[in-house]
Amino acid sequence: MSTQKNLVLSVNAGSSSLKISLYSLSSRGNHDSPEPVNLLLTSSISSISAPPAKFSFHVLSNDHSQSDVKDEPVDRITDHSSAFSHFIETLEHQASIDRKRIAYICHRVVHGGDYSDPVQINEESYHHIEKLSDLAPLHNGAALSVIKACISSLPDAKSVAYFDTAFHRSIPHHVACYAIDQKIANERGLKKYGFHGLSYSFIVRAVSRSLQKPIDTLNLIVLHLGSGASACAIKEGKSLDTSMGLTPLNGLPGATRSGAIDPSLIFHYTNRAGRITHDPAMATNIGAEDILNRKSGWKSITGTTDFGVILSKAQLDDPNPEIASHNPYRLAFDLFVDRILNYIGSYHLKLHGDVDAIVFAGGIGEKGVELRRIISEKLRCIGYRTIDRSKNEDAGKVEDVVVDISMLPSGEHDSQGREKRILVCKTDEQLEMARQNALDSNFWPENQS
């Protein structure tokens, strides 16, 4: 058994899930290898916020059948930290991998404030991330609880934080600014930060490779639709605008999040609209942030956080526009389509119509066949390709990371040479972090040529 310390563990604390992947570094100096890391195992814990949580574990080896677990309900997983402990126990018992070989643990940290690069966790960076927790109430605290668990269960590995916000540092100042007193905005850092950045960076690279088009020529409208959902306008490979804002609450609705509302709504919703507080004396206060982050979205409209269930019960074949007034699943579906179209329309204009592709990603974007079909039909009037029914239905079944689901008459493109395709991308934030880690000379000086 190898004892080389050359493994990278990537941990992605989403709002409702924990996704973990373990990689080894590809042969050093092998520039032909498409990725600088090789996947050894993956694990995911979903439905953390809608128990029982479901645990999956998959080892990539010739004989992995004995160690595989698929969607096993685990009652004792109640939060991200217990989810991570369950993973570590399974790793110990099911996989013959020596934990001491893990050199780095990459943590997806959703809010990084003004950090533009990954940072190694030490007392100072830990406290900085902790201070930002109020700006990502469903995420930063969960990521910190996993970082703590790693420090105690994997003491030989170094933890590094990778930030969702970093990708959006290219958003122009006037786009990131809110129309409020600029002195207060500057003092308090009140601006659009944007999230899902690790996913967007992965997607830009994957689409560039798939379309064989350099990143700095790529214009995309990407829809990352998961428990949290956002849209991003990407110009020449960089974020131009995105739908989430100061916090991951703004923009599209999500599993338990309202998305954009008139900010005054909250004062009419409840007269106890205080802020979320960590002070136990105030624990009974139903804060505005709690209502909008945890008690809204699909859960509040339909009772389920699972968009797959919403699609199956939305009676999408019924063309009656009134159906949404008595079918809550249809209401959720129609409302989501409406909000997604708001962003596509606006980003299409911001990109002057020069768009290479609309990309669907995230759990809903990758699995929601009907959502893709209905949105794509509405995009034909602005020049996007018709989607191919069977390519759309099979997108989740093929191995490819990027699947073109549009009917594309070969060589056809608009006056700017852009083909306006519709793509599905199996995004992978864990791989994005591991890749960035493996290529970083600060972490692997001996691995660089």
Ligand SMILES: Nc1ncnc2c1ncn2[C@@H]1O[C@H](COP(=O)(O)OP(=O)(O)O)[C@@H](O)[C@H]1O
């Ligand atoms: N068959 C399906 N069709 C549409 N959406 C689905 C399906 N299965 C799962 N989903 C949605 O995918 C979401 C999870 O997406 P994911 O991107 O993995 O979430 P997270 O934000 O936790 O990372 C679930 O909350 C569920 O709503």
Ligand SMILES: CC(=O)OP(=O)(O)O
């Ligand atoms: C930023 C965000 O909402 O992330 P997730 O969708 O993983 O919860």
Ligand SMILES: [Mg+2]
């Ligand atoms: Mg996610």
